[in-house]
Amino acid sequence: MNIVIKAEVRIKDIKVSKDTITAHLTDGRTISVPIAWSWRLAEATPEERANYQIIADGHGVHWPDIDEDISAEGMLYGTPAPRPKPTKVNHKKSRVGP
Numbered sequence: 001m002n003i004v005i006k007a008e009v010r011i012k013d014i015k016v017s018k019d020t021i022t023a024h025l026t027d028g029r030t031i032s033v034p035i036a037w038s039w040r041l042a043e044a045t046p047e048e049r050a051n052y053q054i055i056a057d058g059h060g061v062h063w064p065d066i067d068e069d070i071s072a073e074g075m076l077y078g079t080p081a082p083r084p085k086p087t088k089v090n091h092k093k094s095r096v097g098p
Contacts (some may be wrong), residue, residue, distance in 0.1 A: 009072040010058030016041055016049040023075055026058060031072075037080040040068040 013024040021041060022032040035042045041049060041063065048065040055062045060071040071078075 008059075009076060011054055011061060011072050012058065014052060014054070014061050016044075016052075021070065021075070023061075023072060025072065031075050033075050034080075037078075038068060038070060039081060039083045040066045044068075 007027055010026040011023045012026045015022045015024075016035065019035055020032045021035055021038060022030060024030050044063070044066050048063065051063065051065050053062045053064065054060075055069075058072070060069055060074075062069050
């Protein structure tokens with residue numbers, strides 16, 4: 001009889017390059033996704049990418065400068081973050097006077 005135990009996926013360290021987001025996990029695995037999965041990180045400066053906090057006991061990472069969060073499970077099983085759709089703005093001039 002085999003028993004399968006699902007190990008928790010936790011991030012120990014993370015690196016962001018111009019092409020990839022790479023997470024080093026506490027169990028020794030390394031996972032990587034294309035930087036395009038996070039449009040905020042793709043558009044961030046190297047300094048903004050380097051300023052991160054591992055949160056929730058390794059279950060995720062937060063980049064405070066760009067307000068981005070990525071989870072370890074999201075990297076393993078998820079899909080890219082959608083870019084918000086632009087909203088239509090009505091640019092009619094307001095009338096001043098009577």
